[in-house]
Amino acid sequence: MSEENRLRSAIEAAKGEGRPAFIAYLTAGYPTRADTVPLLLALQAGGADIVELGVPFSDPLADGTTIQRANEVALAQGVTIEECFRFAEEARTAGFRLPLIFMGYYNPVLAYGERRTAARARDSGVDGFIVVDLPPEEAGDFLGACRAYGRRFIPLAAPTTPDARIPLLASVTDAFLYCVSVTGVTGARESLPPELPEFVARVRRQTTLPLAVGFGISRREHVVRVGELADAVVVGSAILAAIDAADAEQRAARLQEYVEDVTGRRRADGDGPSRLGGTP
């Protein structure tokens, strides 16, 4: 993994500012193809540090209803992994600078070709991959492809992961470990699971990698609380909900506001952004 570790750097830069990194998830092609690039730029403008772009799959079995529906909407428009790479290229051309991760399921990667996927990622400015149904035991070929093209593979750890397994997960990356906050599927939840501090501490005892926490996080208070435990916070379904709540022509603006709010860039009194992560 010789190429620059932009994912790790982004998390460390946030840490240098005394805050957790904010990782935003967006399903590619949702709600329409034309929205993806403007929404990526809005995430950047709102203060996200890293973006996960969801590659649609017909059978997203670890996702809750919000992301399932987003996948269906994207697939109904024929969004492919190839088009996801094109979104990445267009976004880069339009000034999107954040580290970008593709998140999805294994079969579209396998169908496109594992080496081809990693090579295309390097050429289109995609830094890494989260493949929900590809545990390290099955990831040998794809890990090799990622290494060959300087891309990062991000493993997931779950509350059900035994301590003894965490070093194996950590061994396949030098970016960060993604801790799934709940025993469950993706989707916004009212409150954080009470076992979260113990789970994160348990992972922390087994690895020195930065830790991101995701699944079920939607509100500013969740972000603050998780930020006390982990190095990065992932928000997904709530971002799709913010997009859904906006009129079509207001999506990017509303999404930027949501990210400003949830990251704390915008003060609660509505006084405007206090510290922008950068404008396009």
Added chain:
Amino acid sequence: MNQERVPSRFGDFGGRYIPETLVAAHEELEAAYLEAKEDPSFQQEYEELLRTYVGRPTPLYFARRLTEECGGARIWLKREDLAHTGAHKINNALGQALLAKRLGKRRIIAETGAGQHGVATATACAMLGLECVVYMGSEDVRRQSLNVFRMKMLGATVVPVESGSRTLKDAINEAMRDWVTNVRTTHYVIGSAIGPHPFPTIVRDFQSVIGREARAQMLEQAGKLPDAAVACVGGGSNAIGLFHPFLDDPVRLVGVEAAGEGLRSGKHAASLVAGRPGVLHGTKTYLLQDEWGQILPTHSISAGLDYPGVGPEHAWLKTSERAEYVAVDDRQALEGFLALTRTEGIIPALEPAHAVYWAIQLARELGPGRDILIGLSGRGDKDMHTVAEALGVTL
């Protein structure tokens, strides 16, 4: 890394492609299964229930009139339709429900397409006093209302699945989501020889009773092994159960998939005949998918074959050429259905009707003096509405 205790792959196929949340449960299941397999008291309890509750051994029946009608090889039927609940599904549902008890898990979830596996699981749960939740595509709930009612009578909760294509594959997705959420208290009784390791092995082992009995019965009643064994393949549990004990014998093995409205129509479920390898529901196997790896909608007149994947061991038997796989369309399956019904007074489910059709062709091809064994995986009562509709009859 922990030592592999049961092979996780069949050649290049199989494996365990699952979300991290489920990894520990699969390792626990694998360990528990291995212990159970070696534990005489578990085997004794299972075998006793197969005998006294399921009604095993199921008979091997020589189909005299069907054989005469075809004028070729002798046709034998392994009568899984006579097992309790009317299909082979109970062999696996019962075995896995006993495993769940051993794991200390008292909540059972299952997926079902036509409803046969759902009914079998609900039955095993009623008998063992376990909670049972069955996921079923809302389209299938509509088509199979009688089986939905049976499951409810047995005390199960039936959850209609509204996502995706609202059929079997989406019911599996939803069962997986439930399991990801409730894995600490819940066991997922998967209904076919599909899914992540160790499920394809567990289901095959529980279903292999079909082939073991049939092999002994052939030797006893025909005085020889069959020349060919024929079974329908959706996920492929009855076929792998029939085939497995014959793998080392000089017996031709033929799996019959659903060609639906024809392979060229695109409306079929013939994953092995017309698909290519990929990963779905935790296993690497042949899939019906588009060039981008998205899973395609399927069609078959029989809901039980209406699945875009297939058990990974069948994928291996295909590529290693130990078994051959063919496809029979809806119309041909109906022909097989009517032939068996009228010559033998046995109404098969539409799933094995596919195998019956192919076996009739094969009987003619092989000619007299040869023997063909058909896995008659279930009875046809559940399909009366579908058959009536296909024949243009209003009930």
